Amino acid sequence: xxxxxxxxxxxxxxxxxxxxxxxxxxxxxxxxxxxxxxxxxxxxxxxxxxxxxxxxxxxxxxxxxxxxxxxxxxxxxxxxxxxxxxxxxxxxxxxxxxxxxxxxxxxxxxxxxxxxxxxxxxxxxxxxxxxxxxxxxxxxxxxxxxxxxxxxxxxxxxxxxxxxxxxxxxxxxxxxxxxxxxxxxxxxxxxxxxxxxxxxxxxxxxxxxxxxxxxxxxxxxxxxxxxxxxxxxxxxxxxxxxxxxxxxxxxxxxxxxxxxxxxxxxxxxxxxxxxxxxxxxxxxxxxxxxxxxxxxxxxxxxxxxxxxxxxxxxxxxxxxxxxxxxxxxxxxxxxxxxxxxxxxxxxxxxxxxxxxxxxxxxxxxxxxxxxxxxxxxxxxxxxxxxxxxxxxxxxxxxxxxxxxxxxxxxxxxxxxxxxxxxxxxxxxxxxxxx
Ligand code: HSE
Numbered sequence: 001x002x003x004x005x006x007x008x009x010x011x012x013x014x015x016x017x018x019x020x021x022x023x024x025x026x027x028x029x030x031x032x033x034x035x036x037x038x039x040x041x042x043x044x045x046x047x048x049x050x051x052x053x054x055x056x057x058x059x060x061x062x063x064x065x066x067x068x069x070x071x072x073x074x075x076x077x078x079x080x081x082x083x084x085x086x087x088x089x090x091x092x093x094x095x096x097x098x099x100x101x102x103x104x105x106x107x108x109x110x111x112x113x114x115x116x117x118x119x120x121x122x123x124x125x126x127x128x129x130x131x132x133x134x135x136x137x138x139x140x141x142x143x144x145x146x147x148x149x150x151x152x153x154x155x156x157x158x159x160x161x162x163x164x165x166x167x168x169x170x171x172x173x174x175x176x177x178x179x180x181x182x183x184x185x186x187x188x189x190x191x192x193x194x195x196x197x198x199x200x201x202x203x204x205x206x207x208x209x210x211x212x213x214x215x216x217x218x219x220x221x222x223x224x225x226x227x228x229x230x231x232x233x234x235x236x237x238x239x240x241x242x243x244x245x246x247x248x249x250x251x252x253x254x255x256x257x258x259x260x261x262x263x264x265x266x267x268x269x270x271x272x273x274x275x276x277x278x279x280x281x282x283x284x285x286x287x288x289x290x291x292x293x294x295x296x297x298x299x300x301x302x303x304x305x306x307x308x309x310x311x312x313x314x315x316x317x318x319x320x321x322x323x324x325x326x327x328x329x330x331x332x333x334x335x336x337x338x339x340x341x342x343x344x345x346x347x348x349x350x351x352x353x354x355x356x357x358x359x360x361x362x363x364x365x366x367x368x369x370x371x372x373x374x375x376x377x378x379x380x381x382x383x384x385x386x387x388x389x390x391x392x393x394x395x396x397x398x399x400x401x402x403x404x405x406x407x408x409x410x411x412x413x414x415x416x417x418x419x420x421x422x423x424x425x426x427x428x429x430x431x432x433x434x
Contacts, residue, residue: 005038006320009069009100011091012081013046013055013062016105016132019309020079021055024316031313035320043069070094077319079312080104089113096120096128101319101328103312105132111209114219115342118333125329127322129315134207135160135284137307138300139314143288144214145335151290153215157434158252160207162282162303163191163198164230168238168248168267169280175235190282200229201250201265208252211286212263215256217336218344220263226349228266237359237429240400241269244357244385247277251434260347269357269402269433276434350409355384355433358403358415361396363423364388369399372424375417376403379410396425402433 008024010017024031024041032038044052045066052062069075070091078095080102082088088109095102097120104110110117110133121128131141135158144153159165163185170181182199185191197203205227213219230250241248246269255262270277275297279285284302289295301307322330362368369388376383386401403411415428 004324005040006035006077006323007040007042007075008077008079008316009043009045009072009075010041010079010081011045011066011069012083013044013048013051014081014083015305016308016312017044017046017079017081018051018055019305020081020312021052021057023309023313025057027313031317035317035324037320037324039316039320042075043072045069066091070098073098075100076323077101077103077316079316080106081312083108085109085112089117092117093120096124096126099124099126099328101127101129101323103129103315103319105130105308105312107133107203107206107210111206111222114210114213114333121329121333127319127329127331128333129312129319130210131315132308132311134210135286135298136300136302136304137310138284138286138298138302139311140211140286140298141214142314142318143296143298144211145331148288148290148293148296149335151292152256153288153290154256155289156211156215156252156254156286157276158204158208158211158286159249159276159279159284160252160286160302161198161201161204161250162284162301163195164201164204164250165279165284166190166282167199168230168233168250171233171235172238172242172247175239177235178231178233199231201227204250204252204265208254208263208265211252212254212261212344213334215254216261216344217334217338218342220261220344220346224346226264226266230267232429233267234429236398237357237431240359240387240389240398241357241431242272243387244269244400244402245272246270246357246433247272248431249276249279251276253434261344262347262349262352264349264352267431269431271434274434350407350412352408353405355405356403356411357429357431357433358401359429360399360401360418360424361426361428362399362421363395363425364391364393364397365423368423371421372399372418375414375421378417379406379414381406381410381414
């Protein structure tokens, strides 16, 4: 083995950071063999020193002082696992400026400040690994940067949030209400105490912003991605969707066609025979279409201590290999040697075209379906299938339909008319189909 010892400085010993420390220690020998040089966890920073003690880290490794990592010229690779925007951004930029390689799992940081971070890495000739930031243990980033580099990626559909997929799976299998399943998921530790980022779709949007940047070479403003979460999904719609042959999944959706890029996050009807329909529980999956490779599916655990630590340590090994080969920064952040393309303009969602599921709650009277169909026809929306459930002399009944392909702006105009009809009792439920 060469004389060089690759030294890692780890910032943050929480769930994932603790896993990374444990993995680096447990597999030190095999990792060093794979690398051809010793790989050493030299420093681990956490304000709570008890965490390092609980992990059994060697004497002298634990510190509460982040400068012990950032200012130490002997540290080659900084692993940032504290999450959040600040001080994570400042730590990452300091490490890059000091010529250190960086690995991070911080999706919020990259979704918001990726342009700045990748530019800093380029300027200082170092690499940034961020495999763990999207879909946990699934090797998605290196697939997009490397294995699929020959392709123009035209479409990505992702189940990128395990909490939401777990909730929707149980609502589907048990017919249970959203709130009931969410509480069960929290009791089991699947969902965070404050699950807002997950269930409102923002966690998925962060991940989609990173995927969009890898696919196009430019990063969208996070705020420009339309996001709908799963709080409005009901067992009723799950049941009707199933009767039409669909499952409801929270999807990250990216389309990269004819120079226009669409990116959005929302619950979607997935045909039961599509591979994503059978992704159940807390698993993640990403369905990628490339112009030469055709379709690729990546599937696995998108969260959790061990799968996420596995992805982080994979990055550490890659970054260490580049150091040993004398070419840190060999792989550019977004996989393009030309300067990253700055901000990505997304196509406006009102121009998007897809099929739709509507549930109109209407009084069961003659002429109601005709009035709904007229409003749709006036906006060029044609119906593929329709069903009315039940019969009531008083109170509304669900009239459920799937449209042919329609433009989002036409759908909004038609629904404004439909919802204003005196026979329509509540706002129509709308779910897009993939
Ligand atoms: N909270 C995320 C999920 C994992 O439920 O998938 C971290 O990104």
